[in-house]
Amino acid sequence: MLSQVVPVATIEAFKRVCNQNNIKVILWPMEATKYEIVKKLIYTDIIDVDLPSKDKVTILEHTQIDQMVSITENESCVALSIDGLEQAIKFVDSKQLGQLQHLADKHLTPSPNIVHIANDLTKKICPGRRYLAYHWRNKTAEMACFFGHERHENECAWRRKEIRKFAEISAEAVTDLMKSEQIECIYLACPLWALEMVDILSKRIPRASIFTSGDILGSKKYKTLLDDYYKLSLVEQEICLRAAVFVASHDSSWSKFVVANREANGKTNYNIKTLVKLPHDLPPGLIR
Template sequence: MSQRTYRVIFQGCVLLCIVSVSLYVHKQWLQRKEPLHGKNARTRDEHQHYTQERHGPVKQSNFEPTAVQERRENVRMNQKKSTTKSKQKIYSNRYLLPVKPNPFGGANHQYRRFKKAIIMSVLTNRTLVMTPFFLSGGHVNGYTREHLRPFNVTFDADILSQVVPVATTGAFKRVCNRNNTKVVLWSGEREKYENVKNLIYTDMVDVDLPGEDEVTYLEQTQVDKMPSLTKDESCVALSIDSLMNIKFNNTEQIGLIEHLVDKHLVPAPNIVRIVSDLTKKICQGKQYLAYHWRNKTAEIICFFGRESKEHKCASQRKVIRKFAEISAEAVTNLMKSEQIECIYLACPLWALEMVDILSKLIPRASIFTSGDILGSTKYQTLLEDYYLLSLVEQEISMRAAVFVATTHSNWSSFVMANRVANGRTNYNIRSIVKLPEDIPSDLLR
């Protein structure tokens, strides 16, 4: 045969091989396609059922997803594996309901108590119930329906669920009632339980808890007994004071859990989106130092009018002013050493005198407050909502290159814990200020 004939035969064989391989691959793909689709369908159904159990029915949105929303959706898809692994725990009917037996205390005091409940949920393999919080503090006293704030406007449940399974109060009520719920409280709050049970849980949260005579009270040194007291209980309502230490047998394990909680207890998605927009207005998007400035003693005696002795208020104002000037100098010196040009001053609206003090040391254009960045109509309403404004300022402080905390402040402590967990630089104002002898240390709280 001629050389041309050999070439035609060779090309035909190659073509036949390619067709055979293509047909085989196509056949294998068809065989796997149906089972794969069935698996994905089950995964979507399970995820929807899990979401409805935790958040209620899913609502469809008519808005096109923004870039931020798309990124959050990607994060949620990555979280699917974590939440699926926890699914057995979620539906194991072992719940922990955080209880607030004291109808007072600022929002950050509530958050710190809630963190203790998260840690206890992890240690005892329980699903955490997402109870609401309350706007409270020096300017608002007592918990009322008007000041109730749902969990999902405060924290991101999806991110928290990477640490502990979470559920709504509705899911809790489907399994738990006053007959099968064990209430464990700190003994120091014995006298307040019955009142708060009726005020908050019966009336506002619609959860029926056992009466005072059925409650188990623990001393501060007995917190470690909680797991053994509740090991056979499906439903537990628990209150642990924010200052109590949870030790158990493995101190190192407690530290690791607390680190994870601090890292995953982050603001709700709406707060994150707002702050992502607002931080562009701080120092033209460059790095900044955040300083939390307040003095609760002066607020209680002078601003909120709880003390009628005007002469005492006047004398304390002078001391606070002196400390403000000293701390302003220390903070601006820190800015220079850290080579940071701008400062965000996180403070109550009644403490803006610090702006004037700082302005004598650095240009006013380098100082930013909530009033400076919330000027547009889009966000101006935040200035009238102390609860959301506080969350926004905390997130702004968490993103700062350097944070300076106020001593004896739950607000500062909450920010500091998150920043420590994320490896960010922090200072306490008292650690960088030399306090003169004529300023009583107990006044600066």
């Protein structure tokens, strides 16, 4: 199905043509630091693709499409780092990007089951009225300070204080946005361990105007979604797609997927990083 949109080669076909001696690997600094580990654990051990060693790869700071052409025009096989594509290379302008997003969106069909569930659950969010959806996420808090908190308790204590400060600032920004957009209700898409944000929002808008997965999954029919984070995540993305306004969590692939879909359909989006101004005592990297 993918080959109907773009040319696609199987891994086996790739291995027949490309090997360590004729693959041009291009990395950006962030990916270069972990190249040898990724090369072994994924490409060598799992899919049996033999990539060149780090001393034979090309590392670029920034580049444009014309530079990429000159670097790769005589190469039979080229490998680009995925993260670097977004951060360091510009293939298209904003107009072309919109056209590509619209084309991709035409070929993306959500699961009928997810759509059916979202159809039911969105009826419970501010019934009959527009709502704003906010993806509240902080990567700092998750792996180190929730799942593995026993090993990082000293570090997590001060991180939680920073996150609490940022939560207050972002709640103020989001509720101000709701007022300017004349929207009364908010759907908070967040992990179940981050629901303290509801209390913070409640200081600014009525609790009855705030909706989370816990609020709309009360019936036995959908209660099991709370035991399946993956399925719940898909449902929450669908709910965010239908919002009048969406506020994305910065540097989150979850949010970026929602934004791309919404942009392809002409819907309004904001990034939390552009809505808030951090005080000097909070690190810039906190907005994630």
